[in-house]
Amino acid sequence: MSAKPQAPAIVRLLSFEAESRLFMRLRATLAWETVRSMLTDARLRLSIVTLLSGLFWGALYGLFLEAFAFLDALHADVMSLLFNAFFSSLMVMLVFSTGILVYSGMYCSTEAKLLLTLPVRAETIFAHKFGEAIWFSSWGFVLLGSPMLAAHGMVRGSAWPYYALLLPFMVSFVLIPASLGGICCMTLVAWMPRLRLHAFSIAAALACAAALWIGWAMCRQTRIDTMSAAWFERTFARLSITEQKLFPSWWLSSGLLEAARTEADGSLSFEGLSEALKFLALLAAHALVLQSLAGWLARITYRHGYSQLAGEVPARRRRPLRWFDRMLGHAGFSAGRPLRLLLVKDLRLFRRDISQWSQFVIFFGLLGLYFANLRSFNYNNVYAAMIGHLNLAVVGLILSTFTTRFVYPMISLEGRRFWILGLLPVHRDQIVWSKFLFSFLGSVVPCCGLVLLSDSMLGLPWGLILRHELCALMLCLGLSGIAVGMGARMPDLRESSPSKISSGFGGTLSLVLSSLFIMAVVVAAALPSHVYLLASTPAALSWLGLSPGSSQAMAAWVGGHGGTIVSLGFVVLLGLAATFIPLELGLRAFRGLEA
Amino acid sequence: MIEFDHVSRTYGAKTAVADLTLAIPRGELFALLGPNGAGKTTTIRMLVGLLHPSRGAVRVCGHDLVRDPRAAHLHLGYVPDEPCLYDKLTGREFLWFIADMFGMPRRLAGERIDREVEHFELGEFADDLAESYSLGMKQRLVFAASLLHDPDVLVLDEPMVGLDPRSVRIVKDLLAARTREGMTVFMSTHTLAMAEEMADRVGIMVRGQLRFLGTVAELREQMALESTTLEQLYLEVTSPRGRLP
Secondary structure: OOOOOOOOOOOOOOOHHHHHHHHHHHHHHHHHHHHHHHHHHOHHHHHHHHHHHHHHHHHHHHHHHHHHHHHHHHOOOHHHHHHHHHHHHHHHHHHHHHHHHHHHHHHOOHHHHHHOOOOOOHHHHHHHHHHHHHHHHHHHHHHHHHHHHHHHHHHHOOOHHHHHHHHHHHHHHHHHHHHHHHHHHHHHHHHOOOOHHHHHHHHHHHHHHHHHHHHHHHHOOOOOOOOOHHHHHHHHHHHHHHHOOOOHHHHHHHHHHHHOOEOOOOOEOHHHHHHHHHHHHHHHHHHHHHHHHHHHHHHHHHHHHHHHHHOOOOOOOOOOOHHHHHHHHHOOOHHHHHHHHHHHHHHHHHHHOHHHHHHHHHHHHHHHHHHHOHHHOOOOHHHHHHHHHHHHHHHHHHHHHHHHHHHHHHHHHHHHOHHHHOOOOOOHHHHHHHHHHHHHHHHHHHHHHHHHHHHHHHOOOHHHHHHHHHHHHHHHHHHHHHHHHHHHHOOOOOOOOHHHHHOOHHHHHHHHHHHHHHHHHHHHHHHHHHHHHHHOOHHHHHHHOOOHHHHHHHHHHHHOHHHHHHHHHHHHHHHHHHHHHHHHHHHHHHHOOOO | OEEEEEEEEEEOOEEEEEEEEEEEOOOOEEEEEOOOOOOHHHHHHHHOOOOOOOEEEEEEOOEEOOOOHHHHHHOEEEEOOOOOOOOOOEHHHHHHHHHHHOOOOHHHHHHHHHHHHHHOOOOOOOOOEHHHOOHHHHHHHHHHHHHOOOOOEEEEEOOOOOOOHHHHHHHHHHHHHHHHOOOEEEEEOOOHHHHHHHOOEEEEEEOOEEEEEEOHHHHHHHHOOOOOOHHHHHHHHHOOOOOOO
């Protein structure tokens, strides 16, 4: 073989530090451009997200402040128990979420394809994608954890070092499960390509089973003695599994509890601070070791793993539900066949898009799990009715995120395929109606089912259950109408990414309108029982300036059949308006659309 | 400059490239032809290090793409079939990123960026975000990025997709000039007219095997078809009853 030609004099391999600096500069530029685009093109969305995040943070802070003040006085070890349970479950979630994000960033993205053809180290690409994965997987932890930890410090009257140590503690902790997730991902891809999906599925199933078991064990047989000393003892014993001293979650919670410690006179405890610093050092050391290990693994496996994965042959697709599609396509009159065929097509796309149905299953599944456990707690009738209304709102809010994220962009995406649809004998109205039917039929069964589960677990009377079911039906109609109508009114035909379409101005407006609609429906449905409650509370009456006599007459009417009929009538009117007004606006715009 | 040494690549039970042995010297423009699924893209991906061969070795300027990918990449420029860009970078920022990746000195990188921006007529939109570019604009930018560091080997996968006739002419002139200066070009294409016009040698791949390797004149000679176009020769070679072994 001839001698290797020298690299052109104008190029050279970069050091690891230089590569890292380059990627940091790249990330900073991309972040700045993203923020700048949001400030110029998506002000409404940015304002709403900032406002809602602020409100969410404030509400959580207030909630944790009250809860910690109550629990701290109740039992000395309750904080440690709570922290251990919270951080250990968070650790498991971070391992999975970072693993999945590292997988999609390193093995499935077009950026990885570009970077692997440049003279850059595999470990630098890993570090770049790992940073991204950590950011996406742990922002929820920051949003949820920071008000909790700040409230803990306030309740304990902690000195400033506690607050100063929060960030280093959080960062050191997050790096441990995130590195583990990255290591698991790269190992599975490089050495067990055929088994990786099975291994991941088994691990995920085991984690879910463990979470279910802990939840069930905590909730069973607790109907009678909730919050009693015996209940606490039993719960402590069941959660002791999270208090393993080899778990980073234990190091974190112990470090935070030590950092929050004060002397009897309320001054800073130097002993506590020194213990906290030891725990922080322990966390940081493990984080650095694991990150180095992950970097080393990336160096020896990444390119090989990428190549292995690209060589995977996709399994032949089975179509077990073909009979259902065929039946749906042929059911009914021939005049409606184009509409049904469009419906079947959307159903197939939904079934084959794992990102859509998996989110649907996860969110509604978790909600179902929560509703199924409602029976474990004791409620009086008033409290149960209030929880029933709140659950109705939660079902509506989750449905609105799905309609905004998945249904709203459907018309825009259909617009891109106008060269197919435009040549078919299909009226444009049928396209819009098929989307509406798809959304409504797909949401009505899970939503009404969940509301029924919640209300029956709460032991609500049948009258109230039927009212809630009617509200759920109206929510499904209205939310589908808003998403489809707004999607047809403000289509984005240039964009191919559904997430980008839904996060634009129209998508944000649709989400805001959906939220307002849900609030209006739930408030209208809950008003009769709340007016009835107010009328039976003397303090509330005097605050409103009402006399007991007049209020009882009013309560009898509002809380009785008259008030119920008026409130339900209002809910139905609201539902029909939210369905047909946006749909009509959308139909008109879509008829005149030039693609 | 480019060596495929008994290279095979399998996907499960399917062999995408079978025992490919091929050497392309300095300054040659080589066009790899073949029907869809023939193994052209797999060959190109092995050449740029995205795929590892199941057997054999691929070398660029003597550097094995599996054992020493970074050293090999210093000599390579790559234009993929689908341009990969950062949506939130401007064209010029992207070019700077690539130049920095190759460790080019700042002053020289600035000069080269200006040169390629001018060559590919990117000046008008070089400072806009890439998310606003059309396919053709993106492709021109990727071309510019791949030539910044004057690579010894340029790998092109379907390079003319999305380019307007003027851009096609620019690319053709540039490839001709660069190969004269010693750059080796490995190109996969379905545009037979371009291969006929520009390639020093062509390779025709069918079902993972290189069925023909040589000049268009040699192909005509072997097929004993004097005055036919490359298109007719290609169809003859790639047909199920192809006349070549």
